[in-house]
Each structure stands twice: as structure tokens, then as C-alpha cells.
Amino acid sequence: MLIEESYRKIFEENSKWVKKKKTEDPDFFNHLANGQNPDYLYIGCSDSRVHANEIMGLQPGEVFVHRNIANMVVNSDLNILSVINYAVEYLHVKYIIVCGHYDCGGIKAAMEPKDLGILNPWLRNVRDVYRLHEKELDAIEDTKERYNRLVELNVYEQCLNVIKTAEVQKSFLANGYPRVAGWVYGLNDGILRDLKINFKEELNHIRKIYDLTKGE
Ligand SMILES: [Zn+2]
Numbered sequence: 001m002l003i004e005e006s007y008r009k010i011f012e013e014n015s016k017w018v019k020k021k022k023t024e025d026p027d028f029f030n031h032l033a034n035g036q037n038p039d040y041l042y043i044g045c046s047d048s049r050v051h052a053n054e055i056m057g058l059q060p061g062e063v064f065v066h067r068n069i070a071n072m073v074v075n076s077d078l079n080i081l082s083v084i085n086y087a088v089e090y091l092h093v094k095y096i097i098v099c100g101h102y103d104c105g106g107i108k109a110a111m112e113p114k115d116l117g118i119l120n121p122w123l124r125n126v127r128d129v130y131r132l133h134e135k136e137l138d139a140i141e142d143t144k145e146r147y148n149r150l151v152e153l154n155v156y157e158q159c160l161n162v163i164k165t166a167e168v169q170k171s172f173l174a175n176g177y178p179r180v181a182g183w184v185y186g187l188n189d190g191i192l193r194d195l196k197i198n199f200k201e202e203l204n205h206i207r208k209i210y211d212l213t214k215g216e
Pocket residue numbers: 045046047069070071101103104105106107
């Protein structure tokens with residue numbers, strides 16, 4: 001299909017989708033226009049093959065989504081920090097999920113000995129995760145397996161980065177939410193794997209050094 005045709009088709013598909021949704025539930029759009037009340041914040045990779053709502057089986061309005069290359073939670077990224085702030089303080093989400101995926105191009109690119117221009121500082125954060133877990137990763141001989149383990153460890157470290165924020169620490173201590181979870185999605189089998197991060201244990205550990213609960 002020509003790209004012009006494919007582009008036009010998007011609007012045709014959109015009209016069909018609107019009709020279908022209205023048939024299923026005449027109030028569908030009225031309901032959504034009244035506001036959002038999602039229980040989940042999903043932080044995932046921009047990869048076109050990993051679609052938050054679809055893999056979680058959730059409808060519009062049920063998950064607040066942020067995506068970037070390699071699902072990073074970077075300390076100086078105003079974008080992700082604003083998303084977390086809004087999700088915690090205004091939407092009162094109950095879970096913050098960091099979802100990586102096996103065969104992630106961002107993770108692979110980070111490990112290539114190559115100058116990638118503007119991507120260098122972004123991917124540097126992935127290299128930092130490698131350095132933190134160097135011993136474990138170096139012991140894995142198979143390259144693909146090593147990258148996939150780095151995908152899991154990167155999710156784990158980004159979960160810790162979420163827990164390092166004042167909003168998450170303060171809200172959990174006051175309200176008992178949000179909890180933070182780490183998942184990895186398999187591109188080849190469609191399965192979501194919960195890394196079963198012990199949130200309370202990690203929070204206590206993080207607060208030893210990164211405690212931001214005092215003040216205000
Ligand atoms: Zn990816």
C-alpha cells in the first residue's frame with residue numbers, strides 16, 4: 001500500500017472505530033469527556049510493537065501512558081518527572097509500572113561501541129545500568145541472553161528511579177499508594193512477565209539514601 005493511501009486510511013478506520021464504540025456504548029465518548037480516573041501509570045518503550053492498552057487489555061481512560069526510548073526514568077527529564085508528578089498528585093494512580101521488552105533496540109544500541117550523536121546522552125543511562133550490574137552481565141556468554149538480562153535489570157533500575165522521587169515516597173507513606181512494579185514484555189510470545197520487585201523492601205532501602213519525605 002502506498003503511504004498516501006495508508007495515511008488516508010487512518011481516518012477511515014477512525015470513523016469505523018467511532019461508530020463501533022458508539023454502537024457498543026452510546027455514552028462512551030460522553031463518559032471519557034468527563035475526565036480520566038486511571039489506576040495505572042505505564043512507563044514503556046516507544047517501540048511500535050508494544051502498545052500499553054492492548055497488551056494490558058485496558059480501555060481508553062484506564063491507563064496513563066508515558067513512552068520513550070528504552071523506558072527510561074531519567075532524573076533530569078522534565079517530561080517523565082511531570083508525568084509522574086501529575087499521575088501521583090492529581091490522578092492518584094495506584095500503580096506505576098515500568099515495562100521493558102525483550103529485543104529492545106534501545107538497549108542493543110546502547111551497548112554498541114558507536115557514536116550515536118544526540119542519542120549518546122540518553123543511552124548513557126543504559127550503560128550506567130550495565131556498569132551497576134557488570135559482574136552478573138559479563139558472566140552471561142550468549143549476547144542475546146545478556147541483552148535480555150540487561151532489559152530486565154534496566155526495568156529494575158528505572159523502578160528504583162521512580163521510587164527515588166519525592167511524590168512517590170510521600171504519597172505511599174501517606175496513602176499506601178502508588179506501588180511500583182516492573183514488567184518485561186516478550187515481542188515473540190506476547191507475554192507480560194512481572195519481575196515481582198518487592199516494592200516495600202526497595203522503598204525502605206532507597207529511603208536510606210534518597211529519603212525525600214521530610215518538609216512541606
Ligand atoms: Zn524498546
